[in-house]
Amino acid sequence: MQEVHAALLGLSHPHSLAHLRTLQAVSEVASITLWDKDEALLQETVRNQGEKISGTTTDLASVLGQQQILFVVAALRNDLGPPIFIRALEAGKHVITDKPIGKTAVESAEVAAAARREQRKLGVFYQNRSLPPIQDARRIVEQGLIGELVSVEMRMVTTQVQVRNPRHWLFNQDKAGGGILSWLGCHYIDQILNITQDEIVSVAAQIATRSGEDIDVEDVAALSLGFASGAVGTFHAGYMLSMSGGGYHNAVGYDTYVSVNGRLGRITYSSNGTPTSIDVESSHPSWASAPRRTFDYTFGSSPAYGGASGEAFLRAFIDACQGKGEPLATGEDAVRVAKIVDAAYESSRSGQRIDI
Incomplete structure (x- = not known):
């Protein structure tokens, strides 16, 4: 280069x-x-x-x-x-x-x-797209090892609004456009689109502001998702952790869980930061000798945002x-995610499922 x-x-x-x-x-x-x-x-x-x-x-x-x-x-x-x-x-x-x-x-x-x-x-x-565990999860899906997608379960909760400066523009609707979904939840929506290579085509959502801080964006959200394949999914996001410190570069400031479930198996991972392992089970014939496997990762050191x-x-x-x-x-990927986030906001306002 x-x-x-x-x-x-x-x-x-x-x-x-x-x-x-x-x-x-x-x-x-x-x-x-x-x-x-x-x-x-x-x-x-x-x-x-x-x-x-x-x-x-x-x-x-x-x-x-x-x-x-x-x-x-x-x-x-x-x-x-x-x-x-x-x-x-x-x-x-x-x-x-x-x-x-x-x-x-x-x-x-x-x-x-x-x-x-x-x-x-x-x-x-x-940037999660460049993480080795996320790339491996995508490859496992592409190889058909978990079969056709059935469902997805995601959770991403992080530190409370009070330790993130409630007066910051991120918590102002006119400046930010939204709260937890548009700022952090978007990463997990993109992550699941990238791993499954499926499209989210409908959203039913409830969002709320429950922190007690003087903000006008959502700090908690629960989404029900419909995929083009017919699979279903859920996503829970919120600023909720009271004992995990503060700041915007807090390596242990998260509690996350992802499960991608197929007809032949599933991929799961959870962490309080970047996932360092994924667990996979598969009834695919090629995995008959070891149908349950754990993949562990170590990451090179770098001062870059997101490390190596x-x-x-x-x-x-x-x-x-x-x-x-x-x-x-790409920009097109960002538009896909933004449409899902906008649909969640509209669903919560209207009380209706929104087709994308």
Whole structure:
């Protein structure tokens, strides 16, 4: 892979500095230009995390006009991002954004349409796709080892709103567009679409705000899902853990469980962070000698967001920008997830099942 030049747009997002660490960790990235409206924040970032930073600016047109920049990483508030993403695409830059791209599926689709029109790559940071246990789970499904999909069960609960700064824009409907589903639940919706290669075609949901904090987005949600294959699924998400610390990069701040159930077997995994093992049982003839198996994983060390697999995720996007395949998670993938999240909100409002 040849050396490339990149830009990071936005420094106040909860993940901005983590994305900067990834750009700094990937050896193929030769230089990074920073853009933010806040000059003081730009200078603070250079002082504290200045490796590879070749320049800073508060002028968006200036950074987008730099011909040597192949792609931009964008981490912006949900209500502010889409017009800037479109400007970057129209300036000829490939773009990879933090999820969910926009506040709604319509906004996300407009950005995806701009990428198609400009013939630029649009990626989204659904980084779980580069985790070895998730990739193996997908391969096991593709190999037919659990048979036709029957059902999916998912749980993702994490630390409470009170330790996540309730005054943050993430808990403001006008700025964020939604709560737990659009901020964190989206990762698990994408994860199950990626593993099963099935489509979610209907949603019945109940969402609520139960934290007791002064916020106007949902902090707990329960979804019933219908798949194109006829399979069914459930997903429970919430900010609920009272004894697991706080912060946005808390390695033990989760309680997760996923079960993918088929006619011939199932895949399960659970963790309080990144899954380090998956359990598989299969009655497929090829597994007759050992129908129950556990796959354990160790991950290489890296300062990148998501560790070594986070580096791999960004490298795959850079490859795509250079004409070698597609991003691991595309703008179209983000639109699929956003449609499901929007359907959950509409279902809860209307009391009806929503077909997608």
